[in-house]
Amino acid sequence: MTPVELSRTVLRAVRRAVDDGELDVAVPGRTSVTPPGPGGCGDYATNVALQLARPAGQPPLRVAEILRERLVRTDGISDVVVTGPGFLNISLRGTETALVREILLCGHRYGHADRPTGRLVQLHAPHEVRAVVVMDAVARVLRSQGALVRTSCAGRPEAEWADILGVDIDAYGTPDAPAPLDVNVRPVPAAPADPTPLGRDAARWALLHPALHDRPRITADHLVQRESNPLFRVRYAHARTRALTRNAADLGFHAEPGDTDLRPQGPQGLPGTDAAVQPTAGPETVVQDTHDTTALRHALADHPRILQAAAVDHAPDRLARHLVTVADAALPFLAAVLPRGAEKPSAAHRARLALAEAAGAVLAGGLSLLGIDAPEHL
Secondary structure: OOHHHHHHHHHHHHHHHHHOOOOOOOOOOOOOOEOOOOOOOOOEEEOHHHHHHHHHOOOHHHHHHHHHHHHOOOOOEEEEEEEOOOEEEEEEOOHHHHHHHHHHHHHHHOOOOOOOOOOEEEEEEOOOHHHHHHHHHHHHHHHHOOOEEEEEEOOOOOHHHHHOOOOOOOEEOOOOOOOOOOOOOOOOOOOOOOOHHHOHHHHHHHHHOOOOOOOOOOOHHHHOOOOOOHHHHHHHHHHHHHHHHHHHHHHOOOOOOOOOOEOOOOOOOOOOOOOOOOOOOOOOOOOOEOOOOHHHHHHHHOHHHHHHHHHHHOOHHHHHHHHHHHHHHHHHHHOOOOOOOOOOOOHHHHHHHHHHHHHHHHHHHHHHHOOOOOOOOO
16 A cells, blocks of 8 residues: 555545544545654554544544544554554555565556646746756656656757756747747756766756755765765665675575565474574574664655655655665665575565665666666666
């Protein structure tokens, strides 16, 4: 169940409570679900009970309990816990496996619209390098959400904007005949700095990663291969996922979504044993090898929402910052994907590889929408 589907499920619970006469409110058109905050639990949380309490004329905790009783009986939800003043904390059944399967099935198109929406969007930018690069990225994101997009520029684009930065513009005006459209893409300019010496990938990142109201830093820092460079972290995380797939093939196993934890087992292959778990003290002593993938799962599940928000707000910087979040959540986990020492590949290792490949697919798809290469090797 994706965050969008869960949001609809919460609204259906509100509708059922209204139909049953337990709540007397107008059902909201939308509600949000987010990763739980401090003191929360489960996979997602929503504050819908707090929003409905005043119009319902009931305490938030009572509204939360009314909704909890309906949500907990929903297919795909394993538990609902009320915390704080009335937050609903929702645990999903089979969340990680279903999410990873969906991402691997969709590949780079995870989070994209299934079909064209019929919506036509006209984007028009001034004759300025950052504006046309932002317009190009916005057009890519809008098309991923099913829109038909036309792009235009107030003047003829410079040759290096296309040749080096990969900008593709449908039409442009001239000084004698400017394009008769209102500018609707106007980020803070990069001028007087020239981003083209950075090359396509670093230049586009330098122009797209900052919020549109911030002036971009056009420096060689975007080229350095170290942890302080967000672009390097994103591309390195993707390259690591591809390397893991190659290394796993050399070890004779492949990705299969499932439980990523190596559980403690009994000795010598009896029921509940796992040869990948090595004893540390005696023949019946085993170690539980677990890794918290919550932050990574939340970041991957949030990708469709981020794409929708970036399309609606014409804000590719949201996508760029989200890719940094995915990379930072993935990198610590990637070190635990392959068997170590005398371990043999197990179902948990196959599941970890599947989660790593899902992260790689999201990173590659997001970078592609920004017009940036996702390297196999780095």
